[in-house]
Amino acid sequence: xxxxxxxxxxxxxxxxxxxxxxxxxxxxxxxxxxxxxxxxxxxxxxxxxxxxxxxxxxxxxxxxxxxxxxxxxxxxxxxxxxxxxxxxxxxxxxxxxxxxxxxxxxxxxxxxxxxxxxxxxxxxxxxxxxxxxxxxxxxxxxxxxxxxxxxxxxxxxxxxxxxxxxxxxxxxxxxxxxxxxxxxxxxxxxxxxxxxxxxxxxxxxxxxxxxxxxxxxxxxxxxxxxxxxxxxxxxxxxxxxxxxxxxxxxxxxxxxxxxxxxxxxxxxxxxxxxxxxxxxxxxxxxxxxxxxxxxxxxxxxxxxxxxxxxxxxxxxxxxxxxxxxxxxxxxxxxxxxxxxxxxxxxxxxxxxxxxxxxxxxxxxxxxxxxxxxxxxxxxxxxxxxxxxxxxxxxxxxxxxxxxxxxxxxxxxxxxxxxxxxx
RNA sequence: GUGGGUGUAGUUCAAUGGCAGAGCACCGGAUUGUGGUUCCGGGCGUUGUGGGUUCGACUCCCAUCACCCACCCCA
Numbered sequence: 361x362x363x364x365x366x367x368x369x370x371x372x373x374x375x376x377x378x379x380x381x382x383x384x385x386x387x388x389x390x391x392x393x394x395x396x397x398x399x400x401x402x403x404x405x406x407x408x409x410x411x412x413x414x415x416x417x418x419x420x421x422x423x424x425x426x427x428x429x430x431x432x433x434x435x436x437x438x439x440x441x442x443x444x445x446x447x448x449x450x451x452x453x454x455x456x457x458x459x460x461x462x463x464x465x466x467x468x469x470x471x472x473x474x475x476x477x478x479x480x481x482x483x484x485x486x487x488x489x490x491x492x493x494x495x496x497x498x499x500x501x502x503x504x505x506x507x508x509x510x511x512x513x514x515x516x517x518x519x520x521x522x523x524x525x526x527x528x529x530x531x532x533x534x535x536x537x538x539x540x541x542x543x544x545x546x547x548x549x550x551x552x553x554x555x556x557x558x559x560x561x562x563x564x565x566x567x568x569x570x571x572x573x574x575x576x577x578x579x580x581x582x583x584x585x586x587x588x589x590x591x592x593x594x595x596x597x598x599x600x601x602x603x604x605x606x607x608x609x610x611x612x613x614x615x616x617x618x619x620x621x622x623x624x625x626x627x628x629x630x631x632x633x634x635x636x637x638x639x640x641x642x643x644x645x646x647x648x649x650x651x652x653x654x655x656x657x658x659x660x661x662x663x664x665x666x667x668x669x670x671x672x673x674x675x676x677x678x679x680x681x682x683x684x685x686x687x688x689x690x691x692x693x694x695x696x697x698x699x700x701x702x703x704x705x706x707x708x709x710x711x712x713x714x715x716x717x718x719x720x721x722x723x724x725x726x727x728x729x730x731x732x733x734x735x736x737x738x739x740x741x742x743x744x745x746x747x748x749x750x751x752x753x754x755x756x757x758x759x760x761x762x763x764x765x766x767x768x769x770x771x772x773x774x775x776x777x778x779x780x781x782x
Numbered sequence: 783g784u785g786g787g788u789g790u791a792g793u794u795c796a797a798u799g800g801c802a803g804a805g806c807a808c809c810g811g812a813u814u815g816u817g818g819u820u821c822c823g824g825g826c827g828u829u830g831u832g833g834g835u836u837c838g839a840c841u842c843c844c845a846u847c848a849c850c851c852a853c854c855c856c857a
Contacts, residue, residue, distance in 0.1 A: 420855080
């Protein structure tokens, strides 16, 4: 084999393709009913957009971004996430002038240079929701509700919603200070990663998995204790709204989103049964991002989810959410006269929306019937030379074996097949 | 980037260092006009790739690539 697919990527073959279509159209439907409209941005952007928004020190920027220089020396990156591009487009196209409430969703591939693993790829597909224009906790709850209701509608059961508040820029700074005070004396005992992160992002020390680090942070201050009054109130109302929508959640102060732009609400949807990569979706509020990208100070909240993991989860629960299309009919032809006489008729059936299979290479009646069975066609349309002469077709129901002779004009056969579908 | 496991036919898997095989799938046939069952026939594949050891390597060794799993990170 001469060429093979790049590492960490995959082909969506016809046998899987119909599932993707089903899940994507299902997402479009739920997003649409909440009033969200689709936005599509390029798969690459100026690299700096991601460096500034996600944070220079984030892993995504530091070691996972596909960067390249174009022929004129400009620095670009394949997008590692969807929010920054959407915000860039929002600011660049002055969408804030059109309305002070902007509801957007996107679907498309993202790219991260990472070691492939179960549920993790280098090119992966995300769906995402962004609400821009209000700090009202209602929207935090709405955005979370879209995801949770959708996943529930798809049939997923083992879902867990975890939420947290990382505070606004001022109280999150207070918290960082408190954390540094707590960790400073422990630094010699902490791992190298923790020491590196101490200055830039001390809260990352909270989710370090090294056992010795884990043990040392037992009595570390909690983020929630350092929220200012406004942030505390905001978080409380988000929780209230979730309760009144009957969306169960757990508060997890350990949720630290990897991207720097998050403020206040942060959440993650966990699905047990996917292995180590068990996060189906995650997101949060980003009240400072739009200004940082060059727009006005406008609050916003959003999330992104992974299609691959969603499909794995659906598979895991054996949820049959999409049916492979099977032919309405299989056209069986006998004799040369019939072969040529049938072509216009076949077109007419297809133009009327019927899915009709036909194989000119199969000659024997038996082979054609076998093929018809293999495709799971509901009907066989049998036309031989004698039918051509008589101006009739034989329509056979392959499930019941019933067969009837009909005039060769198309209309009646169509009618019968469509009726049979009921 | 680090660690562990695995690479043989389209696929799932066999094969003491000694002739590379089977199930499934696929194709053809059993009087070219009525199917699903059955029966018969159809397989030399760089044993992932490149080296090495050996009279001889799918088998042992080294490297490399890919996949799987985990760390990490997150979708």
